Amino acid sequence: MMSIALEIPYWGQSLLRVLGGIGAVLLPAGTIVYLFLFKMMSFMQSRLGPMEAGPYGSMQLLAEVGKWLQKEDIIPENADAKIYKLAPVIVLVSTFLLVVVVPFGPDALFTDFSAGVFYALAIGSVSVIGILVAGWSSANKYSLLGGLRAAGQLIAYELPMVLAVVGVVIQAGSMNLQQIVVAQNSGSIFGWDGVGFPFVLTQFVGFLIFMIAVQAELTQVPFDMPIAESELVSGYMTEYSGFRFLIFFIGEFATAGVFAFIASVLFLGGWGIPFSWFGWESLDAVDGWMNIVGPVIMLTKMLVLTGIIMWVRFSYPRFREDQLQKFAWKVLIPLSLANIAVTAILKVAI
Amino acid sequence: MSSMLAADVNVAQNVGFYIIAAIMVFGALRVVSGRNVVHTALWLVVVLGGVAAQYLLAAAEFVAISQVMVYIGAVMVLFLFGIMLTRATIGEESDLNNKNWSIGIPVSLLLAGTLVWVIVDQYRGEVLASPDEPMSTTAISDVFLREGLVPFLALSFVLLAAAIGAIVLARKD
Numbered sequence: 001m002m003s004i005a006l007e008i009p010y011w012g013q014s015l016l017r018v019l020g021g022i023g024a025v026l027l028p029a030g031t032i033v034y035l036f037l038f039k040m041m042s043f044m045q046s047r048l049g050p051m052e053a054g055p056y057g058s059m060q061l062l063a064e065v066g067k068w069l070q071k072e073d074i075i076p077e078n079a080d081a082k083i084y085k086l087a088p089v090i091v092l093v094s095t096f097l098l099v100v101v102v103p104f105g106p107d108a109l110f111t112d113f114s115a116g117v118f119y120a121l122a123i124g125s126v127s128v129i130g131i132l133v134a135g136w137s138s139a140n141k142y143s144l145l146g147g148l149r150a151a152g153q154l155i156a157y158e159l160p161m162v163l164a165v166v167g168v169v170i171q172a173g174s175m176n177l178q179q180i181v182v183a184q185n186s187g188s189i190f191g192w193d194g195v196g197f198p199f200v201l202t203q204f205v206g207f208l209i210f211m212i213a214v215q216a217e218l219t220q221v222p223f224d225m226p227i228a229e230s231e232l233v234s235g236y237m238t239e240y241s242g243f244r245f246l247i248f249f250i251g252e253f254a255t256a257g258v259f260a261f262i263a264s265v266l267f268l269g270g271w272g273i274p275f276s277w278f279g280w281e282s283l284d285a286v287d288g289w290m291n292i293v294g295p296v297i298m299l300t301k302m303l304v305l306t307g308i309i310m311w312v313r314f315s316y317p318r319f320r321e322d323q324l325q326k327f328a329w330k331v332l333i334p335l336s337l338a339n340i341a342v343t344a345i346l347k348v349a350i
Numbered sequence: 351m352s353s354m355l356a357a358d359v360n361v362a363q364n365v366g367f368y369i370i371a372a373i374m375v376f377g378a379l380r381v382v383s384g385r386n387v388v389h390t391a392l393w394l395v396v397v398l399g400g401v402a403a404q405y406l407l408a409a410a411e412f413v414a415i416s417q418v419m420v421y422i423g424a425v426m427v428l429f430l431f432g433i434m435l436t437r438a439t440i441g442e443e444s445d446l447n448n449k450n451w452s453i454g455i456p457v458s459l460l461l462a463g464t465l466v467w468v469i470v471d472q473y474r475g476e477v478l479a480s481p482d483e484p485m486s487t488t489a490i491s492d493v494f495l496r497e498g499l500v501p502f503l504a505l506s507f508v509l510l511a512a513a514i515g516a517i518v519l520a521r522k523d
Contacts (some may be wrong), residue, residue: 114487119415121424124423125422126418128423132427137388139440149430155427223408
């Protein structure tokens with residue numbers, strides 16, 4: 001078996017990690033916007049979407065970025081300028097902090113946190129602060145309402161998200177995302193180890209709850225009450241223009257990509273392929289070329305999951321505010337608590 | 351215990367500690383002296399984030415993440431939410447201080463003095479070995495689900511009672 005016996009010095013590793021982190025945030029964002037927002041939505045609505053810039057409209061993204069960068073950076077007269085400028089940065093930084101725990105291969109990881117799952121969920125809640133202060137500092141009633149709605153929604157859906165992940169943590173016996181990947185790929189189903197043991201099989205309820213909560217955290221339709229364009233004129237983003245709007249826009253789709261990465265690590269086996277295929281005994285035995293193949297596998301799984309997120313987004317009408325809160329508190333949270341109880345009992349019993 | 355050897359001192363850790371501590375003290379002063387409620391709330395986020403950074407510096411990874419989750423992700427979001435729901439004025443306000451503000455100074459000095467005295471008295475001259483690697487989450491859960499199980503459950507009941515009490519007080523119907 002071929003292996004890459006390459007010793008990279010510390011500064012080289014750090015440089016690779018920084019570049020990899022930027023790539024892992026921006027590449028999914030661009031792909032999601034072009035593939036799903038531009039093309040899939042157009043096809044679902046019987047139109048072609050952007051066709052002019054580049055072959056098949058593939059350079060449209062660059063054209064859009066160029067347009068936004070040229071636009072004037074408008075700050076409303078009554079706005080709290082400092083906070084107004086800071087808010088999009090908080091949102092984007094929290095996305096970059098989120099990708100840090102995601103493993104992309106046996107050695108292709110940014111940091112090996114022993115409590116990685118916990119870290120991801122904690123950092124995921126920081127972006128709410130950015131959204132809240134964006135709404136407040138715009139000095140606009142629509143924006144303030146949008147910010148408040150966003151905060152209420154994100155608080156409500158963070159709980160089922162955390163609780164849904166607990167089932168996976170119980171089953172894997174670890175909070176480390178790398179260990180969760182290993183547990184899924186070295187497992188077997190009733191002695192048959194052909195596909196490993198992706199947790200989506202036993203944690204399907206948890207997977208559904210997690211994906212619904214992700215949809216809500218990203219404020220995608222049908223959970224887009226905070227940015228409802230027909231009544232709130234984009235909510236907390238109403239006043240933003242130019243590159244500050246661009247940062248919010250990138251943040252939204254980059255976070256979708258990163259949450260899809262985390263979901264694929266937790267439920268779909270992450271970067272790994274079943275270790276039995278090549279006779280790998282443990283994480284250390286995994287061949288070096290998985291550091292190249294792993295990110296490709298992750299990217300594929302991410303595209304499938306974000307495809308589902310976008311598919312739901314283009315298909316369903318918006319929830320009402322009270323339905324939205326009731327759905328989280330009265331359906332998702334009890335369901336995820338029951339999931340934890342059942343998983344824990346089965347874990348001890350078997 | 352013998353005094354610490356120079357070779358044992360982690361210079362980067364110490365430098366980091368004082369830089370973060372300076373940021374935290376500055377942030378804390380801005381929290382109490384600021385004239386805009388939302389700005390002071392954001393300075394409080396800086397202070398609480400600094401606490402998390404100090405925990406990380408002390409290789410207490412799990413505590414640091416808990417700090418971020420509980421204080422920044424939940425408490426501060428709720429603070430900001432409450433402030434914006436009730437008084438969302440932009441710009442400076444003049445009536446933030448009431449006439450008793452000066453009592454706060456001796457109280458906080460007394461509190462700081464007590465804490466410093468207790469810690470210095472407890473660890474007089476004792477040097478704690480710096481851990482080689484962060485304490486694993488498994489080790490932490492082993493401690494509080496074995497020796498610490500009773501206090502842990504008692505605390506959970508107190509929190510549950512507080513949550514139910516808050517709902518009962520808030521609901522008028």
